[in-house]
Amino acid sequence: MSNNLLLIDDDVELCELLSHWLTQEGFSITACHDGQSARQALGGPAPDAVVLDVMLPDGSGLELLKQLRSDHPELPVLMLSARGEPLDRILGLELGADDYLAKPCDPRELTARLRAVLRRSAPPAVSSQLELADLCFSPARGVVSIGEHEVLLTLSESRVLEALLRQPGEPVDKQALAQLALGRKLTLYDRSLDMHVSNLRKKLGPHPDGRPRILALRSRGYYYSA
Numbered sequence: 001m002s003n004n005l006l007l008i009d010d011d012v013e014l015c016e017l018l019s020h021w022l023t024q025e026g027f028s029i030t031a032c033h034d035g036q037s038a039r040q041a042l043g044g045p046a047p048d049a050v051v052l053d054v055m056l057p058d059g060s061g062l063e064l065l066k067q068l069r070s071d072h073p074e075l076p077v078l079m080l081s082a083r084g085e086p087l088d089r090i091l092g093l094e095l096g097a098d099d100y101l102a103k104p105c106d107p108r109e110l111t112a113r114l115r116a117v118l119r120r121s122a123p124p125a126v127s128s129q130l131e132l133a134d135l136c137f138s139p140a141r142g143v144v145s146i147g148e149h150e151v152l153l154t155l156s157e158s159r160v161l162e163a164l165l166r167q168p169g170e171p172v173d174k175q176a177l178a179q180l181a182l183g184r185k186l187t188l189y190d191r192s193l194d195m196h197v198s199n200l201r202k203k204l205g206p207h208p209d210g211r212p213r214i215l216a217l218r219s220r221g222y223y224y225s226a
Contacts, residue, residue: 002028003118004045008038008061009053009080014103018051021107027114035059039067046072048121049114052097054081054088062091069096073152074142076117080105093195096154099182100192116183121155130165132226134208137161144204151203156181156196161204164214164224171223197222 005027009015012033019029030047032038035056041047050068054061061079068077079092082103089100098117101110130137136145142158144151153161159181163172178186178193186193197214204213207225216222 002026003048004028006047006050007031010057025111035064049076051078065095074155076121076155098156120159120183132168157200160196160200168224169226171217171220173221
């Protein structure tokens with residue numbers, strides 16, 4: 001069964017090239033070249049994943065990402081940017097992109113990243129809830145309940161939290177956490193995982209007594225404080 005991919009980029013030639021490649025790799029592609037047509041496409045059945053360019057002719061891809069995250073919190077989104085500037089990368093990850101690639105990108109790497117994020121988006125084999133003190137997390141729904149307050153998580157945030165909650169108080173190595181949350185190893189100067197953890201901290205807030213929920217141990221990774 002092919003995965004439905006929404007490709008949003010104003011570079012028509014690049015879209016044709018990537019569509020040809022990804023179709024051969026088993027994806028079903030819908031290409032949009034501006035924000036308006038992308039919003040119309042997203043008004044129908046949700047795709048399995050989105051590849052979104054930072055720069056669009058009728059607005060910022062980052063603004064579209066904001067809307068995507070509001071309407072489809074768990075939809076996997078991979079950002080592209082011709083500039084590949086660190087600020088673009090950080091902003092995209094802060095707004096909830098699951099991964100990031102600079103253009104021009106190798107179609108093989110794009111395919112690998114998409115397959116990784118789609119594997120992570122599959123429903124967990126055991127959809128049991130994880131509970132710890134005032135926090136209750138449903139991995140299947142990607143929803144955290146803290147008291148009476150519900151928080152929606154992105155796919156990557158869900159994977160990070162699930163890994164930390166399964167061994168509270170014990171640090172999870174950053175590379176191991178990156179494999180679980182991103183489906184790949186971190187590269188040099190890659191802050192993708194750190195940004196997902198930062199977003200998660202903001203969404204969860206501290207414990208009722210003011211202690212942070214997620215802590216870092218130098219050279220050892222992150223852990224959820226019991």
